[in-house]
Amino acid sequence: MREIALDAVTETVARLFEQACYHLPEDVLLALRNAREAEVSPPARVALDKILQNVAIAGRERVPLCQDTGFSIVWLELGQEVCLTGGDLCTAVNAGVRRGYADGYLRKSVVKGPFSSRVNTGDNTPADIWVDVVPGNELKITVMPKGSGSENMSRLVVLPPARGRQSIVDFVVNCVDEAGANPCPPLVVGVGIGGTTEKTMMLAKKALLRRVGVPNPDSEDAGLERDILAGVNRLGIGAMGYGGRITALAVHIETFPCHIASLPLAVNLQCWCHRWAEAVL
């Protein structure tokens, strides 16, 4: 067994949320620069210029890229040879969220009493915490501060299997079309196919964690990614919805086997400000 102190988990979670909110991952930045080069629409080019300026200012001055520093999602891949010491895991993760959002001047955007009082919890907790137990003696921590401009535009459907591949393309493209300017395009489109309803939603969310521009290793899935991306970029929405050819930077699909009677499909949209960070303890 390898011991990992939960104090280290708390500190790592805190620093990862700060990092994610100030610094865009390199692959996302590169995709945005490429979009700026490829875009032909003048207003969309202006929007992309402002986006790129914003990225530079946020990193330099340690001001959050976006004021919506999101709901705090934390994925933990816990090696089964790890022994966590000094408390309990979820408390330690929430303490990290509390510390990171306070130290980093990040906005606290979580309310309790979702359909009634909607009172701010004051520290952005509770986090949305997911733990996978995996082989090994390490702990991988991945954080995503997920803004609601894009999250609110996510969709879940269970399609009749007989409708097949084209119905998937149509549903995802339509989802992006209906979302329009709201989710802050150019987007990264996470798509989950298969599993059960909760499984496919998680596939869609975790699909966002693949580096932008890296296709699914399965050639069928990669082909579907290309077809959906082409469909999305025919919509004309463009950066910030000002009209343009680049509505999405990438489409990422993850699949899982499903029931003989089902074809679950989930779409999780991510804004251009695709923030996440990870570390291994």
Next chain:
Amino acid sequence: MAQVRKVKVPLWDEVLRELRAGEELLLEGVMYVARDAAHRRMFEALEQGLPLPFDIRGAAVYYMGPSPAREGSVIGSAGPTTSGRMDAYAPLMIARGLRTMIGKGPRAKEVRDAMVQYGAVYLGAVGGAGALISRSIRKSRVIAYEELGAEAVRQLEVADFPCVVINDIYGGDLYEAGKSRYRLES
């Protein structure tokens, strides 16, 4: 590159009549900040005949909830939120004098109709560009509903605040025009 037009906020009728969907602007002057919770309260106040925290006649309202300011900073990250959530409140506020809304994302038909009827505009700020936009905010002061934290009503003084006209007073709509111009039929 053409010089971007600078205009004073609040915008008055003469300028409102000149603006067209798609035009880039730099705003200078005073605007008020309010989002979901503050709108609910202001809407209730209007319905009950109570005064609002600011004079809405001619006013500009920015749909935004900033991140906390660091010591020595005017404000934290300060980009727009999705305006559609304020659509339920906007027609009444426009009828009472609101003339400029600033946010991101499309507005409901009732809001667009009210803009045409009363001569109000909707301006788009770049979503997610909160660090960039914060630089154009020179002063920020909470003037009401302080207990709402990031959702409190603020008065801002801005200079060179970047935005683009989404909806003009004639029914022009950048989202619709832009999309139809660049849409490719499959």
